[in-house]
Amino acid sequence: MIKHKIIIAGAGFGGVRAALKLARNDSCEVTVVSDRDTFRYYPALYATATGHTHEESLIKLSEIFAGTNVTFVKDTLKGLEPGRKKLIGKKVRTAMIR
Numbered sequence: 407m408i409k410h411k412i413i414i415a416g417a418g419f420g421g422v423r424a425a426l427k428l429a430r431n432d433s434c435e436v437t438v439v440s441d442r443d444t445f446r447y448y449p450a451l452y453a454t455a456t457g458h459t460h461e462e463s464l465i466k467l468s469e470i471f472a473g474t475n476v477t478f479v480k481d482t483l484k485g486l487e488p489g490r491k492k493l494i495g496k497k498v499r500t501a502m503i504r
């Protein structure tokens with residue numbers, strides 16, 4: 407079976423949701439690249455303003471992607487080379503998007 411190699415830039419609501427949904431498909435190989443290793447759960451941010459720590463609104467991406475086929479890479483992306491199907495980051499410069 408041909409695997410679709412998908413790279414998602416960013417792990418906000420959009421990136422995480424897309425990754426979890428795509429990873430359920432056996433024909434997809436999903437990698438998420440984000441500059442943070444946590445997901446910021448904005449609905450819990452009120453806690454920071456009411457005496458709780460900021461960390462209480464952060465969820466580790468390793469926990470979110472545990473048991474899934476999603477590969478997480480912590481990296482800061484600098485750009486995109488659409489013609490060469492490459493993302494430019496410190497670690498993922500040669501990543502291919504098929």
Ligand SMILES: Cc1cc2nc3c(=O)[nH]c(=O)nc-3n(C[C@H](O)[C@H](O)[C@H](O)COP(=O)(O)OP(=O)(O)OC[C@H]3O[C@@H](n4cnc5c(N)ncnc54)[C@H](O)[C@@H]3O)c2cc1C
Nearest residue numbers: 415416417418419420421439440441442448449481482483
């Ligand atoms: C209080 C509040 C509550 C919300 N609640 C919900 C909700 O319950 N459900 C919902 O669907 N939406 C919710 N939203 C809306 C949601 O936050 C926005 O729609 C969302 O921010 C857009 O999602 P995104 O994933 O595209 O981007 P963002 O949330 O902006 O995420 C971007 C991600 O990319 C990473 N990133 C940025 N630059 C780089 C770079 N150069 N290299 C690598 N990584 C990078 C960031 O670290 C981050 O992980 C809420 C918004 C607010 C303000």
